[in-house]
Amino acid sequence: MGAEPHAYPILDLPAPQRGAVQVWRSFRLRLRRRVLIARALRKRRELTPITDRTAGLRRRAILCVMVVRNEAERLPHFLEYHRRLGVDHFLIVDNASTDDTAALLRDCADVSLWQTAASYRRSRFGLDWTNWLLLRHGHGRWCLTLDADELLVYPHCETRPLPALTRWLDDHGIDSFGAMMLDLYPEGPLSAHSFQPGDDPLAILRWFDSGNYQVQVQPRMRNLWIQGGVRARTFFAQDPRRAPTLNKIPLVRWHWRYAYVNSTHSALPPRLNATFDETGGEQISGVLLHTKFLPSAARRAAEEKTRREHFADPARYADYWDSLATDPVLHGPASQRYQGWRQLEGLGLMSRGGWI
Amino acid sequence: MRLGFVMLTHTALDRAAQVARYWASNGCPVVIHVDRRTPAAEHDALRAGLADLANVRFSPRHVCEWGTWGLVAATQAASSMMLAEFPEVQRVYLASGSCLPLRPVGELQSYLDQHPRTDFIESVTAADVDWTIGGLNSERFTLRFPFSWRKHRVLFDGYVRLQRRLGIRRRLPEGLVPHLGSQWWCLTRQTLSAILDGPGRAAYDRFFRKVWIPDESYFQSLVRIHSTNIESRSLTLSKFDFQGKPHIFYDDHLQLLRRSDCFVARKIWPQADKLYETFLSPEAASQPRAEPNPGRIDRLFSKAVERRLTGRAGLYMQSRFPTRERENGRTAAPYSLFQGFAELFEDFETWLSKSAGTRVHGNLFAPDRVQFAGGVGIYNGCLSDSTALRDYNPRAFLASLIWNTRGERQCFQFGPDDAQKITEFIAGDPNAQVSVITGAFAIPLFRSNLNFGIIRTEAARLQRIESEFLSVLRAPTSKARVRIWNLAEFLENPIEPLQTIVDEINPRSPHRLSEVPRLVDLTGFGQFLQNLRNQGMKPVLMGDFPVNGPSPTSGRRARSKQ
Incomplete structure (x- = not known):
């Protein structure tokens, strides 16, 4: 057996293998999953409940789990958007916010709030907390794990709420739903627009890159590794391998033995990562509209650079924060204006699969 | 001529009640069967909700697990009740709780009047069927299936293989030619009563109890013995995807459903408020309508199958990454x-x-x-x-x-x-x-x-x-x-x-x-x-x-x- 590549490019993905190697690999992954769950159990002590409204949750409630820091600007719209899609309850960890985030969330009837001042990075970028909340409340339910700057778009989302999607997934025996992050950006420099809490970010972030993504599959967990888009093009054109990972699996019918491994990019057991079709057909998938590039992005970049709570090796990403802090223009003549999920499907960024 | 509806329900009983009320108040008797596994509270609520309607009955409850005899037993019981309690009923329409009438009952009635003594039931010789999933056509009748396909797939498959290897075959009752077809039919009193009260029923029942998915073959086969005038198609619009799962219709399918000109459609998503509101409203009859033509909307479904199975050539993305x-x-x-x-x-x-x-x-x-x-x-x-x-x-x-x-x-x-x-x-x-x-x-x-x-x-x-x-x-x-x-x-x-x-x-x-x-x-x-x-x-x-x-x-x- 030759050395395995770090990732398989187009056409190189081998069919799933069987045999001793596979057994050994499954064993290793199972061990890893247990370690992740053990971590989640240990890290739960870092969370202090502020308002816990999980008591009366229905058995089939759709949950949204997230870790936030200083997101008072985005949260009102975020909550409203996903409420309208059909999220029944939000489970949120507030990681040392210094703005109105906590006050805002405390008063929402469909939000349960925890607080922690512990390190985001040492909780594996909040993932240990997320895994704990999912383990505790998510079992048997469809759970949406998001960041505050992500808005979920799925096929027919303007006419069919989330329960329609999850029931269809249930009927077809699918328990994880993939959605790629799509960076949205404004026209002109980031700071040239004004944004108030509660505003719809899509009113100013209207543009995106439609066809410069690279899909690969990583062998160990057979998970996707998608990079590209505007951030790869503007900030990582010299070192594309470091460009941010865009694939995510935000919607999972959770089981207490599941665990997210690396943000929501990959999960264990590995079958949760099989959100793509290997036989030429198209599976169902969605998109996470990424509203990172609000006017405040440049200011936040300067702050994050000194906070060093993002990325496994923050020093290597200093230049990323630097160029973001210069308030760049991301829009260009080839940028596409966002028009809705049908447009994204037409461009081949997502697919309705067999759901019509 | 009077039309009666037999309804098999198990979930979303509020929607079933809504449709039953629509039919009953338009003069069609309704017999409802509720799956025995449905919680008693929901069942009682349904009964109470429809108590004001004199022409609604509830039939004895059976356990209706998918692909088992229970569904046929439930249909038999409810149909018998329909024939016995409503002597004026000349046609019986089998529907489910997730069915929705797309055209007023009057139009369906007059359509049936134009086809007197016709049984609308899809009934295809088992040997010619190519749409069954899992490759079991005629073997549905000749093998035994004691294990649940949903719960014990390994045992199910293993036992099928074993029987094939040993060459075990069941003998078909005399005169029976296996036919398959959609579960949803509309039969005349004459045909239905012949099936239910015919002399050989005990033997047929014994046989079909062990057939796999008998609800798609019991009436479809027996109708060939008892009926003289079969129109082999279902009046219920029902679409299946490539895995054999029924497509669900949502609010955004409104125009599509209208275009089909079919009388009844399933499955409807229980929360499709707009569909229920539109099609159950008294004004639904407005436009003059043509012959039911489900083929008119086929393109959408065949395109979906193609997209799911073949995908768009040259596209590599998050949900398509072919080897x-x-x-x-x-x-x-x-x-x-x-x-x-x-x-x-x-x-x-x-x-x-x-x-x-x-x-x-x-x-x-x-x-x-x-x-x-x-x-x-x-x-x-x-x-x-x-x-x-x-x-x-x-x-x-x-x-x-x-x-x-x-x-x-x-x-x-x-x-x-x-x-x-x-x-x-x-x-x-x-x-x-x-x-x-x-x-x-x-x-x-x-x-x-x-x-x-x-x-x-x-x-x-x-x-x-x-x-x-x-x-x-x-x-x-x-x-x-x-x-x-x-x-x-x-x-x-x-x-x-x-x-x-x-x-x-x-x-x-x-x-x-x-x-x-x-x-x-x-x-x-x-x-x-x-x-x-x-x-x-x-x-x-x-x-x-x-x-x-x-x-x-x-x-x-x-x-x-x-």
């Missing part, structure tokens, strides 16, 4: 690669773009920068001209370029100095039209006025790379449309190959090439090759170039051949 054997089209559209042409002709790109009417790029895989047409830095789909991004994943780069420009043919230059990682991908792609003039890489060196030692090394390097490219193109796995000339051969008659290539790119342009690109001046090129030889290199890819003879070509010569 090599299953690509169904490596790239989205035909494209052309030219090697050696830009070296041999002056301003070849402009000429090609004009003659073939396509987009012509420079060397997309050039070492310094991606040379997009027009020299732009960001091309369609925001592809960047950064070589690092391109070389990080050249296949994704090319596949994206072709995908992003669907509808407009792409041509680009290639050469031995370019990044070569992509060659295998192109050679194996039937969409690629590859035209190579071998040895043309020497022309820029010939005209470069560099130190001859450098030229020699460079020529040797480029020749080696080009040879490798050629062997990739000539490999048995190559699927591209490949044309290769050596330089000398090409110069013999440059017009004809150009004409062929342009015709292939743009088959609709009928005329001969009106303008031919101007060849670069090759006076002294033969001597140049001889000098390379004298320096110890062996230029092989250029073909037989006379050392001193008149340079085989010039711009004038090319034109004179026209």
